Amino acid sequence: MNVAVAKTGKGRAVSDLFTSAEGRLPGSPAVVAVRREAFETYERLGLPHRRIEEWKYTDLRALVGEVLPLAAAPDAAALKRAADAVKAHAITGARKLVLVDGVFAADLSDVKALASEAGFGTSREALEKDAGLLKTASTDAVIALNAAMATDGVVLSIADGAQLSAPIQIIHIATAASASTFTRSQVKVGNGARATIIETFVAADAKAYQVNDAVIVTIGDNADVAHIRLMDDAPDAVNITSQFVTVGANTKLNFFNMTTGAAVSRLQGFITLAGEGSELLVNGANLLQKTEHGDTTLVVDHAVPNCVSREVFRAVLDDRAHSVFQGRIIVRPDAQKTDGKMMIRALLLSDEAEADNKPELEIFADDVSCGHGATAGALDDSLLFYLKARGLPEKQAQALLIQAFVGEAIEQIADDGLREHVIGIAERWLERRS
């Protein structure tokens, strides 16, 4: 225990985090046991730091220091603020599932409309039954902490052959300042199903909060899924998200992630292509300014032959921002004819911005086509001059070129309305530039 106290550096015993929250954590006795074990794992490991290889560039001990106490369940005032935030961030036509400070808010969600097309429950309900939701194949400390502390989340199940008529938008809203939320959700997409799932992270006036989210996605065969994650948390917040994705055969998964918020963030994704003939498209855009730190760490595991993966990761870095991209492509011995490509492109708007890239190929099959590349550079002066010569002030000229750069990622979103929504978020990021 003394060790743990020393680790926080702020005199608060790590286990207080758990014991003070335990009364609020859902779960049968079996679940409680799993949580305890997970918390012990976290206590033993502490927050990840730079000597842990996967966290080399994102030293949470240095960047975050300590995990804040669990946020209180939202009261009426918090829910009212959240309702306003939902209005501001809801995507037109989408079916909303809203989590406020880590707790599912039924009144703000479209459960009824969704019910006709997808199975829905909360993680709280799932955890009252068994601990299945808490199990993932990772010993990562932040994931263990999430398992120990998860208060709620959504459990979605899209039936075989279902063709969702509207996107589903999971909206995470923080209203509590200086507190942590832990959410864990599960999405199952059946064979031949077609769905668009959006995850939005925003604040409703909350400051300096911490989000630890985990999502477990299982997609069947012959499915077509668009998964869009829009992390626009408060500029002084922390967002650590872990995703576990398993893709079946002949399936198309188009994943898009955009980071426009949080002082410190990490998206760590573990995507396994587990069925032949599938196609994975990943487009990431980290828009960072001030001293923001944004990390995307993706492991794409080609477990079977004949799959294609395309990852393009973009970063726009202003001021003293720091972007990290770690991409690993694993090609298992059986996974012949794998076609896996990864591209990293950084746009540096300031000399003091920093980009750390770590692409890795772990190839155990011989008949594959895999590769990675990286480019980094400033805005093109001759293009800037052309725009200025046509009357655009410097900032506006830069904004057009930055939008063009990010636009190449956004273009990969097929739905017009959704694309406009995402462009709007990028534009607001541009307006925040000093």
Place this chain on the structure above:
Amino acid sequence: MALLEVKDLKVRVEEREILHGLNLTVNEGEIHAIMGPNGSGKSTLSHVIAGKPGYEVTDGQILFRGEDLLEMSPDMRAAKGVFLAFQYPVEIPGVATMNFLRTALNAQRKARGESEYSTPDFLKKVREVSKSLNIPQDMLKRGVNVGFSGGEKKRNEVLQMALFEPSLCILDEMDSGLDIDALRIAADGVNALHSPKRAMVVITHYQRLLNYIVPDIVHVMSKGRVVKSGGKELALELEASGYAQFEDAA
């Protein structure tokens, strides 16, 4: 007051002096032609007037309606009414031409304290102008100049000129890369803009363009200076005898 006055302008690029004391005065309503051999500094002059970075003005002045142009940012110059149709327009992938045109036009209007164009008014204006220049609408949906042929890029420059309605139009080799029909259409576009309030400076190697856009004054540039000025017959003279006679004068 002259619209543009370039006085004893000396310009360096990377430690090398390119313009060695150039003088040029352009009044409202006038059409000037500048001719001169490759490398004589014509594009350099146009770039310095537009405010392109990388040029060091070591001496002299550029006044626009009496105001010091060199003190203004390029966007300010554009808002004041300076327009350069580039010899080599750049391609800007990902920036849709329509969006660019509207953003630029409204930025200029805003800088001048004028109200922004509404979308329908803007679209109407673009449609009119592009039609008169024979520019198909689907070209405007593409990225700025992306995949445009050489001639299409030049026409896009004239389109912008017509939209922005500047008071000083500098056309740097507008005729290069244009076929005969396109040249006539572009020249008609330029002529349509000509007004007593607007001046044109046409940089060209070929007398042919000046059959369409008839200059009041022709200048010969050589080695970073204007070495001779005269009427439109000077262009014909050059066509016949070349630049050799001026090399010594410079």
